[in-house]
Amino acid sequence: xxxxxxxxxxxxxxxxxxxxxxxxxxxxxxxFAGGLPSADLxxxxxxxxxxxxxxxxxxxxxxQYTTTDGYLPLREYIADRYRRRLGIPATAEEIQIxxxxxxxxxxxxxxxxxxxxxxxxxxxxxxxxIEAFSLYEPVIDTVPLEEDGPDTKAFRDLVTSRxxxxxxxxxxxxxxxxxxYSQEKRKAIAEILSGSDTVxxxxxxxxxxxxxxxxxxxxxxxxxxxxxxxGSFSKTVAPGMRIGWMFAPAEVLKQFNVVKQAADLHSNFxxxxxxxxxxxxxxxxxxxxxxxxxxxxxxxxxxxxFDDLMPQLxxxxxxxxxxxxxTLPPGLSSRAVFDRGVKDKVAVLPGxxxxxxxxxxxxxxxxxxxxxxxxxxxxxxxxxxxxxSFR
Amino acid sequence: xxxxxxxxxxxxxxxxxxxxxxxxxxxxxxxFAGGLPSADLxxxxxxxxxxxxxxxxxxxxxxQYTTTDGYLPLREYIADRYRRRLGIPATAEEIQIxxxxxxxxxxxxxxxxxxxxxxxxxxxxxxxxIEAFSLYEPVIDTVPLEEDGPDTKAFRDLVTSRxxxxxxxxxxxxxxxxxxYSQEKRKAIAEILSGSDTVxxxxxxxxxxxxxxxxxxxxxxxxxxxxxxxGSFSKTVAPGMRIGWMFAPAEVLKQFNVVKQAADLHSNFxxxxxxxxxxxxxxxxxxxxxxxxxxxxxxxxxxxxFDDLMPQLxxxxxxxxxxxxxTLPPGLSSRAVFDRGVKDKVAVLPGxxxxxxxxxxxxxxxxxxxxxxxxxxxxxxxxxxxxxSFR
Numbered sequence: 001x002x003x004x005x006x007x008x009x010x011x012x013x014x015x016x017x018x019x020x021x022x023x024x025x026x027x028x029x030x031x032f033a034g035g036l037p038s039a040d041l042x043x044x045x046x047x048x049x050x051x052x053x054x055x056x057x058x059x060x061x062x063x064q065y066t067t068t069d070g071y072l073p074l075r076e077y078i079a080d081r082y083r084r085r086l087g088i089p090a091t092a093e094e095i096q097i098x099x100x101x102x103x104x105x106x107x108x109x110x111x112x113x114x115x116x117x118x119x120x121x122x123x124x125x126x127x128x129x130i131e132a133f134s135l136y137e138p139v140i141d142t143v144p145l146e147e148d149g150p151d152t153k154a155f156r157d158l159v160t161s162r163x164x165x166x167x168x169x170x171x172x173x174x175x176x177x178x179x180x181y182s183q184e185k186r187k188a189i190a191e192i193l194s195g196s197d198t199v200x201x202x203x204x205x206x207x208x209x210x211x212x213x214x215x216x217x218x219x220x221x222x223x224x225x226x227x228x229x230x231g232s233f234s235k236t237v238a239p240g241m242r243i244g245w246m247f248a249p250a251e252v253l254k255q256f257n258v259v260k261q262a263a264d265l266h267s268n269f270x271x272x273x274x275x276x277x278x279x280x281x282x283x284x285x286x287x288x289x290x291x292x293x294x295x296x297x298x299x300x301x302x303x304x305x306f307d308d309l310m311p312q313l314x315x316x317x318x319x320x321x322x323x324x325x326x327t328l329p330p331g332l333s334s335r336a337v338f339d340r341g342v343k344d345k346v347a348v349l350p351g352x353x354x355x356x357x358x359x360x361x362x363x364x365x366x367x368x369x370x371x372x373x374x375x376x377x378x379x380x381x382x383x384x385x386x387x388x389s390f391r
Numbered sequence: 392x393x394x395x396x397x398x399x400x401x402x403x404x405x406x407x408x409x410x411x412x413x414x415x416x417x418x419x420x421x422x423f424a425g426g427l428p429s430a431d432l433x434x435x436x437x438x439x440x441x442x443x444x445x446x447x448x449x450x451x452x453x454x455q456y457t458t459t460d461g462y463l464p465l466r467e468y469i470a471d472r473y474r475r476r477l478g479i480p481a482t483a484e485e486i487q488i489x490x491x492x493x494x495x496x497x498x499x500x501x502x503x504x505x506x507x508x509x510x511x512x513x514x515x516x517x518x519x520x521i522e523a524f525s526l527y528e529p530v531i532d533t534v535p536l537e538e539d540g541p542d543t544k545a546f547r548d549l550v551t552s553r554x555x556x557x558x559x560x561x562x563x564x565x566x567x568x569x570x571x572y573s574q575e576k577r578k579a580i581a582e583i584l585s586g587s588d589t590v591x592x593x594x595x596x597x598x599x600x601x602x603x604x605x606x607x608x609x610x611x612x613x614x615x616x617x618x619x620x621x622g623s624f625s626k627t628v629a630p631g632m633r634i635g636w637m638f639a640p641a642e643v644l645k646q647f648n649v650v651k652q653a654a655d656l657h658s659n660f661x662x663x664x665x666x667x668x669x670x671x672x673x674x675x676x677x678x679x680x681x682x683x684x685x686x687x688x689x690x691x692x693x694x695x696x697f698d699d700l701m702p703q704l705x706x707x708x709x710x711x712x713x714x715x716x717x718t719l720p721p722g723l724s725s726r727a728v729f730d731r732g733v734k735d736k737v738a739v740l741p742g743x744x745x746x747x748x749x750x751x752x753x754x755x756x757x758x759x760x761x762x763x764x765x766x767x768x769x770x771x772x773x774x775x776x777x778x779x780s781f782r
């Protein structure tokens with residue numbers, strides 16, 4: 001029969017995922033194309049111990065249904081961390097647990113976007129956000145992302161002329177660029193937003209992963225009612241548990257909660273319990289210091305290899321996160337580098353899916369968290385040969 | 392500031408949830424209002440052992456990101472179960488793991504419904520489906536649910552005149568009524584659908600919970616390409632892991648998978664691993680026989696107490712599942728019974744949220760799986776006093 005899918009499906013951007021699967025299933029390929037944290041840095045023993053304790057002490061509760069908002073002690077832990085790390089007076093009532101912070105993208109778009117509404121984001125912007133938002137059929141307007149954050153003039157023009165429902169950005173170690181907003185830009189953004197109806201959506205997947213282990217103040221610090229922050233334990237503890245959160249004003253969260261309930265009742269409770277037990281019995285800050293020390297070394301190694309082996313490629317110099325962005329020499333296409341790279345056993349992600357306007361033909365994103373230092377060295381040599389082959 | 396929520400939020404039905412939370416947090420109230428499986432029947436030891444084994448053998452994999460479609464051995468287990476139990480030639484390629492089968496409602500509506508599209512369901516119909524579908528702003532058309540399934544003439548009229556994108560039904564132990572479609576009705580439905588563009592969405596949350604432990608053949612058996620089935624481990628193993636699935640033709644599932652990826656990347660992998668390990672090392676059928684023996688006793692007890700204590704209330708006589716529906720005498724309002732019941736420490740769910748047209752003022756839904764037999768006896772006596780107080 002002929003299935004009558006909704007219009008939104010036909011309008012959705014084609015995912016790059018299938019090609020990435022093909023790449024990641026071939027173990028002879030060194031992949032910088034994905035977005036995995038380092039599996040070696042997951043504290044499997046600590047999490048296993050936490051799981052044992054949950055199963056010993058309250059398995060019936062952990063395996064039963066729970067409320068949509070999430071496990072209260074976990075929400076209190078998250079709120080407390082905002083208070084201690086960033087000096088933001090967060091409360092558990094402003095925290096909603098979700099099935100990984102990708103779910104915030106879906107639910108937030110569902111909560112705010114009518115078809116045809118304007119939504120703003122950075123150019124380039126996170127492909128997972130483009131995919132999530134597109135299914136609600138908005139007009140996506142972009143603001144160029146400079147070294148220190150969005151182009152302020154373009155941002156102001158967007159807010160005043162298009163009046164987007166919200167602007168989605170990643171101020172800390174942006175995906176795909178690896179760039180971090182300066183504090184001046186954060187303040188400027190908060191000032192531009194003031195008095196407008198536009199919400200600022202700070203995706204903070206990477207805020208805990210600065211190589212210097214120091215926090216940057218979010219835009220929300222300067223405009224508390226106008227900003228929401230999504231966070232995730234996927235990069236700091238483990239992705240497989242799928243625990244993220246939305247931190248938003250209670251008035252927003254109340255409606256967000258209705259949408260979450262309709263979407264999947266609640267996030268998995270067993271993992272919420274295990275995660276909370278882990279956090280309550282381990283020093284997360286010490287664990288994160290270990291992670292960022294390793295990621296910092298890997299990032300510097302990748303940058304140095306770019307400079308040594310491919311000086312004709314400009315690249316960003318991340319202060320944290322898991323990604324950097326490189327710009328190819330004129331005439332060299334990111335798609336061609338991807339295709340040739342797969343043949344020569346090194347995978348990078350073409351910039352294409354990070355643009356809603358056909359950009360990205362000359363940029364590639366590289367992940368430095370997942371591969372080992374040996375793999376980074378070998379992979380970058382392979383990439384240099386791929387790039388050289390196009391001369 | 393004034394938050395500019397999407398129109399869909401204002402149009403969503405008001406949830407009954409907050410009042411239910413209030414009820415469930417008061418331990419002096421005997422609640423038949425919720426939808427919990429019996430916590431005493433969750434095999435906590437078996438699941439704990441499975442978790443230990445996963446943490447011993449492959450913790451790094453279980454805690455890392457995975458693919459959107461879900462853990463292949465778990466999908467193969469589910470497909471194999473369709474083949475063995477129901478003789479349906481299912482394959483893993485037709486199975487997508489989701490975050491509880493509620494997520495199927497959301498993603499399927501997202502995949503099929505433009506605003507203003509028609510979607511059909513039973514009257515009364517599952518409130519979680521009404522909540523999920525409503526956010527995509529369809530027109531919801533209903534077909535009266537008779538003792539043995541939907542009114543065939545009304546179903547035919549709906550399919551031919553409104554041409555709904557899909558019809559959502561629960562053929563096995565329907566929620567809220569506890570009714571089960573006859574095989575004749577299932578065949579009739581398949582015949583009516585044949586040649587139309589309407590998909591039949593079989594929510595099969597309760598198909599494993601027949602008190603006689605025997606399977607009923609799904610509508611999909613008679614119209615494989617035209618039907619999808621959603622399933623869940625929440626009622627047979629444990630709800631807190633939030634593992635359900637969609638079983639659909641590969642052509643549908645491919646697009647469903649795109650929508651799932653945008654929604655939350657993938658369902659929690661740790662729980663998928665634990666669940667699969669549990670299923671691979673335990674006899675699920677034997678466990679289910681224990682569960683349905685208990686639920687059957689509880690259901691019969693509740694029915695007998697209705698007949699003995701409240702003969703003026705008609706009620707359904709479920710063959711399985713977790714719910715029955717009772718009809719109040721003329722003039723008695725379900726809302727009044729709820730309010731007075733909470734005061735007198737017994738909670739039932741008014742039929743109201745199961746109707747999209749203001750019905751349900753004279754029906755109440757009762758859950759018989761969660762309370763103990765002692766609680767059922769005491770609670771039904773309390774309910775009888777509540778009902779008598781309105782004379």
